Amino acid sequence: MTTTSLTKSRGAGRAGDKVFSGATLAAGCLILAVLFGVALFLVVQAFPALVASPDKIQGGQGFFAYIWPIVVGTLIAAVIALAIATPVAIGVALFISHFAPRGLASGLGYVIDLLAAIPSVVYGAWGAAFLAKEISPLYNWLADNMGWVPLFQGPASATGKTILTAGIVLAVMVLPIITSLTREIFLQTPKLHEEAALALGATRWEMIRMAVLPFGRAGIVSAVMLGLGRALGETMAVALVLSSGALTASLIQSGNQTIAAEIALNFPEASGLKVSTLIAAGLVLFVITLGVNMIARWIITRHKEFSGAN
Amino acid sequence: MSKRIDVKDLNVYYSKFLAVEDVNINIDPKSVTAFIGPSGCGKSTFLRTLNRMHEVIPGARVEGEVLLDGDNLYGPGVDPVTVRSQIGMVFQRPNPFPTMSIRDNVLAGVKLNNHKISKGEADALVERSLRGANLWNEVKDRLAKPGSGLSGGQQQRLCIARAIAVEPQVILMDEPCSALDPISTLAIEDLINDLKDQYTVVIVTHNMQQAARVSDKTAFFNIAGTGKPGKLIEYGETHTIFSNPSVKATEDYVSGRFG
Ligand SMILES: Nc1ncnc2c1ncn2[C@@H]1O[C@H](COP(=O)(O)OP(=O)(O)O)[C@@H](O)[C@H]1O
Ligand SMILES: [Mg+2]
Numbered sequence: 051m052t053t054t055s056l057t058k059s060r061g062a063g064r065a066g067d068k069v070f071s072g073a074t075l076a077a078g079c080l081i082l083a084v085l086f087g088v089a090l091f092l093v094v095q096a097f098p099a100l101v102a103s104p105d106k107i108q109g110g111q112g113f114f115a116y117i118w119p120i121v122v123g124t125l126i127a128a129v130i131a132l133a134i135a136t137p138v139a140i141g142v143a144l145f146i147s148h149f150a151p152r153g154l155a156s157g158l159g160y161v162i163d164l165l166a167a168i169p170s171v172v173y174g175a176w177g178a179a180f181l182a183k184e185i186s187p188l189y190n191w192l193a194d195n196m197g198w199v200p201l202f203q204g205p206a207s208a209t210g211k212t213i214l215t216a217g218i219v220l221a222v223m224v225l226p227i228i229t230s231l232t233r234e235i236f237l238q239t240p241k242l243h244e245e246a247a248l249a250l251g252a253t254r255w256e257m258i259r260m261a262v263l264p265f266g267r268a269g270i271v272s273a274v275m276l277g278l279g280r281a282l283g284e285t286m287a288v289a290l291v292l293s294s295g296a297l298t299a300s301l302i303q304s305g306n307q308t309i310a311a312e313i314a315l316n317f318p319e320a321s322g323l324k325v326s327t328l329i330a331a332g333l334v335l336f337v338i339t340l341g342v343n344m345i346a347r348w349i350i351t352r353h354k355e356f357s358g359a360n
Numbered sequence: 361m362s363k364r365i366d367v368k369d370l371n372v373y374y375s376k377f378l379a380v381e382d383v384n385i386n387i388d389p390k391s392v393t394a395f396i397g398p399s400g401c402g403k404s405t406f407l408r409t410l411n412r413m414h415e416v417i418p419g420a421r422v423e424g425e426v427l428l429d430g431d432n433l434y435g436p437g438v439d440p441v442t443v444r445s446q447i448g449m450v451f452q453r454p455n456p457f458p459t460m461s462i463r464d465n466v467l468a469g470v471k472l473n474n475h476k477i478s479k480g481e482a483d484a485l486v487e488r489s490l491r492g493a494n495l496w497n498e499v500k501d502r503l504a505k506p507g508s509g510l511s512g513g514q515q516q517r518l519c520i521a522r523a524i525a526v527e528p529q530v531i532l533m534d535e536p537c538s539a540l541d542p543i544s545t546l547a548i549e550d551l552i553n554d555l556k557d558q559y560t561v562v563i564v565t566h567n568m569q570q571a572a573r574v575s576d577k578t579a580f581f582n583i584a585g586t587g588k589p590g591k592l593i594e595y596g597e598t599h600t601i602f603s604n605p606s607v608k609a610t611e612d613y614v615s616g617r618f619g
Binding site for chain 2: 152240242244245246247248249250253260261264265267353356
């Protein structure tokens with residue numbers, strides 16, 4: 051009976067395995083179910099607005115005419131935020147991980163993490179009450195000197211409550227997210243590869259370009275996408291900072307609107323078809339976010355062979 | 361190409377800890393010099409001071425001189441980056457850049473100094489370096505594939521190709537075979553034999569047979585005890601060190617009686 055020692059099962063261990071795999075399966079299904087439920091809710095609630103006759107929708111020209119300017123406005127604000135935040139965040143993260151003396155690095159890292167904990171309404175109030183006022187002379191200067199560029203066409207907003215200001219506030223808000231994540235990634239660069247670069251005669255900056263940044267590529271993309279997620283969905287700060295209006299190319303005039311702020315500002319007084327319209331706008335935001343994440347996944351997997359994970 | 365190294369009165373510290381004490385050694389050009397000794401005696405530490413790689417470690421510093429054909433590596437105004445581009449290094453664990461193709465790995469160091477290398481020149485250099493590292497025939501059909509897909513021994517030869525592509529004066533190797541199987545080890549040893557026609561090679565090894573097989577001269581390092589500094593005990597022709605050493609500790613070590 052030599053086989054008994056192999057066939058005899060260790061009851062408790064087996065049961066533990068089963069419970070664990072059952073629990074993870076349930077958690078996975080729950081997430082999918084919630085996601086599906088949200089999508090279903092949005093579609094059902096938005097349906098009336100999507101099929102309503104154009105003149106019933108706000109603006110009187112149908113849902114598409116209503117939604118596309120605020121989609122563009124949302125994207126403009128997010129792009130401004132990321133264009134400012136990404137290079138600054140990566141620079142600060144690199145400074146913390148590879149340049150700063152250890153004491154300064156941990157202090158700075160701590161401050162950055164604290165920034166992420168500030169509620170968005172505080173950022174919004176700061177943007178509206180302080181930044182907008184302080185920055186409007188710059189807008190006047192831009193209108194005077196660079197006004198021939200459509201983006202900086204005058205007259206500049208007197209209050210400074212423009213989409214550019216909103217973008218800057220968003221940049222400050224997403225900065226700590228991107229910085230914290232990329233710092234962690236940069237710190238994980240294998241010493242082995244850093245030394246390989248240095249031993250070839252690389253300067254510290256060249257070492258970063260050869261070993262640190264390529265190694266952290268997928269992580270940087272993920273961090274930026276998380277930042278983008280916050281920038282796209284941020285409501286309060288934009289609602290406070292932006293004096294909204296019709297879509298305009300100029301970033302320094304008042305005007306433009308984002309989906310999230312549009313929903314937040316109008317939802318309390320909305321009823322009937324207006325509610326459906328706003329929920330449809332939410333559905334569009336949901337789809338944009340989903341699309342952005344899929345593109346990010348695609349960027350990451352496209353280079354999998356060279357990711358160092360093999 | 362290929363220069364001599366003369367080390368004078370070198371002490372190496374990790375912050376306050378004296379890791380290697382008072383090393384004097386003269387390393388001939390176009391030869392293979394092996395460093396042997398029990399682990400922890402400071403072989404790696406000393407090797408890294410020969411191209412200033414120890415400076416990567418916070419708190420590490422040296423006293424004394426290392427002369428490359430008479431020029432002090434630690435002289436005022438000497439840039440460690442320049443030093444390292446002339447004195448290449450191969451590490452214990454193979455470390456090709458995982459995010460680069462085989463071709464780009466070979467060119468990595470070259471592109472630092474010469475950004476405008478033409479494609480034809482680059483192709484020629486890649487082939488020359490990979491041939492020099494006895495790797496060309498194995499990878500010539502997959503130069504665009506990632507270097508991390510190669511076997512350990514192939515990766516280590518890729519690292520050697522990457523080091524010789526920048527045409528250094530000296531190549532330092534820190535236990536380059538310790539992570540490899542016997543066949544790959546033999547391939548690297550053959551390669552070291554070829555390299556000394558052109559380069560000054562210094563190799564750290566814990567494998568005494570390997571030192572006996574590949575080196576012209578051997579330096580034996582030892583420590584008196586933990587916490588004590590490592591010292592160069594004896595340095596001479598390899599066959600002398602192995603057959604007729606003049607210090608008792610060397611004889612004990614090479615005959616396998618301790619360490
Ligand atoms: N990064 C470091 N920081 C502090 N001490 C170190 C460091 N690296 C090595 N040492 C110490 O220096 C001594 C020599 O180590 P090492 O040069 O690695 O020896 P070997 O290569 O001969 O095995 C050891 O006592 C070791 O603990
Ligand atoms: Mg060692």
